[in-house]
Amino acid sequence: MDISSEPLRDDENRFVDEIAALLAPWGFAPSVGRVYAYLLLRQTRVSVDEIAAALGISRAGAWSAARFLENFEHVRRFGSVGSKRALYAISDNYASPMREQTKLLGELGRLLQACAADTAAPEAAAPLAERARFLLALREAMNTAIDAVNERTREAV
Amino acid sequence: MDISSEPLRDDENRFVDEIAALLAPWGFAPSVGRVYAYLLLRQTRVSVDEIAAALGISRAGAWSAARFLENFEHVRRFGSVGSKRALYAISDNYASPMREQTKLLGELGRLLQACAADTAAPEAAAPLAERARFLLALREAMNTAIDAVNERTREAV
Numbered sequence: 449m450d451i452s453s454e455p456l457r458d459d460e461n462r463f464v465d466e467i468a469a470l471l472a473p474w475g476f477a478p479s480v481g482r483v484y485a486y487l488l489l490r491q492t493r494v495s496v497d498e499i500a501a502a503l504g505i506s507r508a509g510a511w512s513a514a515r516f517l518e519n520f521e522h523v524r525r526f527g528s529v530g531s532k533r534a535l536y537a538i539s540d541n542y543a544s545p546m547r548e549q550t551k552l553l554g555e556l557g558r559l560l561q562a563c564a565a566d567t568a569a570p571e572a573a574a575p576l577a578e579r580a581r582f583l584l585a586l587r588e589a590m591n592t593a594i595d596a597v598n599e600r601t602r603e604a605v
Numbered sequence: 606m607d608i609s610s611e612p613l614r615d616d617e618n619r620f621v622d623e624i625a626a627l628l629a630p631w632g633f634a635p636s637v638g639r640v641y642a643y644l645l646l647r648q649t650r651v652s653v654d655e656i657a658a659a660l661g662i663s664r665a666g667a668w669s670a671a672r673f674l675e676n677f678e679h680v681r682r683f684g685s686v687g688s689k690r691a692l693y694a695i696s697d698n699y700a701s702p703m704r705e706q707t708k709l710l711g712e713l714g715r716l717l718q719a720c721a722a723d724t725a726a727p728e729a730a731a732p733l734a735e736r737a738r739f740l741l742a743l744r745e746a747m748n749t750a751i752d753a754v755n756e757r758t759r760e761a762v
Binding site: 579585 | 620631632645646697716729739746749
């Protein structure tokens with residue numbers, strides 16, 4: 449299949465640009481944002497060669513972006529990493545990156561609690577402990593929200 | 606004041622290292638994570654020179670990390686940017702970075718909705734629209750959670 453014979457249409461390119469611009473301030477390199485957008489658009493398993501051809505980037509760049517996205521569970525890999533035959537698809541487990549984030553809130557909250565108790569100067573302990581309470585309460589609330597949204601999504605299917 | 610005469614204690618250094626390690630996978634460069642941790646620990650306004658001396662990094666590195674954190678509203682600046690007299694402190698508006706994130710979820714959800722309606726191939730439209738619904742519902746739920754936690758924090762003060 450001559451995959452390079454199917455370049456993105458203008459409206460597809462616009463979508464890819466918009467997603468990449470939106471995610472750039474969140475630490476997504478431009479190529480990462482573009483690969484994410486392309487996989488959103490396709491909603492199917494595609495090869496690294498296909499990603500590279502569609503977006504006009506190098507194979508190494510496409511592979512590195514896909515791997516970054518895989519690490520954060522935004523995309524799934526089918527096949528061995530680095531293999532010519534490996535395919536990537538956007539993950540349909542929407543909640544997974546969010547769960548990672550609530551985990552971070554929990555770990556941060558616990559570190560701040562311990563710092564307030566053992567390490568911080570007396571005048572810093574109270575605001576640190578208050579921030580820890582906020583983070584831990586927000587984590588609980590977000591987990592509840594993700595559960596509820598997941599539940600509704602499952603019911604709607 | 607000879608600020609370099611007050612190096613961090615071992616337990617303070619450990620806290621700084623732990624916070625930096627925790628935040629590294631989230632796109633915080635090591636110096637950014639360390640400056641964030643130091644400002645958490647201090648809970649007061651400090652100069653760029655003081656940050657640099659305490660963490661053993663360059664003034665330019667400390668300033669660039671502080672600016673990154675300021676952009677995401679994790680820290681507040683007091684005084685002109687780049688000025689020798691500018692002071693930085695951890696922001697006490699905990700919710701602000703979270704609000705930025707719910708805003709992102711909303712913008713991403715709306716882009717996916719539009720893509721599903723106008724751009725995506727027929728077989729991609731349904732999963733894209735479903736993902737958009739998840740993002741928008743999660744944004745609402747998170748906003749509600751942040752409001753509730755903020756409200757409790759205010760009442761407890």
